[in-house]
Amino acid sequence: MTILVLAAHPDDEVIGVGGTIAKLSKKEDIYVIIFTFGSTFPYSEDKYRIAEKRIKESFYAAKILGIKDIYFIGADFKMNRIHKDKFLINRIQKVIKDLNPRVLFYHSLTDGHPDHRAVHRFAKRLKGDFERYTFEVTSPFDLISSRPKLYVDITNVFHIKMKAIEYFISQKQITWFFRYYIPFKARIAGKIIGTKYAEVFIKDESRFWS
Ligand SMILES: [Zn+2]
Secondary structure, X not given: OEEEEEEOOOOHHHHHHHHHHHHXXXXXXXXEEEOOOOOOOOOOOOHHHHHHHHHHHHHHHHHHXXXXXXXXXXXXOOHHHHHHXXXXXXXXXXXXXXXXXXXXEEEOOOOOXXXXXXXXXXXXXXXXXXXXXXXXXXXXXXXXXXXXXXXXXXXHHHHHHHHHHHOOXXXXXXXXXXHHHHHHHHHHHHHHHOOOOEEEEEEOOOOOOX
């Protein structure tokens, strides 16, 4: 089975789906598409150097998690319009045709970051015979949503997820988020299903993007 993850920035795939990837990657083929190089943050450094750094970090993290390959799109500008970019949609649609994924993971529409919501709108445009699940990076709304959810027990691989996150050293300004928020959310999700750590996804059954 092939699983495809769509992420706005390098590290979103690890924060959102890292535990599930680590758990499933021994048996399943997992690919990630990252839309930007994440090079607008931090602002003080040279953009291209940051992009280079973050690409490197993503591949290190991918190795630990067992991701088969990452596709970088380089869509750093006008993220809020990417769902109208027919060329980009066709390009990704071709990747989907080649990989033939059974499951697609992408950002939730309730996420706090506009780039994340842009990827959600983009994903809604993609056609294919796959199940769709959304993940949240900056907000915990998925935990309280009444929509159908998928919980994945990541207790045995949680340390791998955290190790992969450690690779994103260029993001050290927001270390508190990595160190505290991620374990905290995983503990709450775990409590709901009676395990130590879990990741939660919302099944995306709505037909229309908004
Ligand atoms: Zn992001």
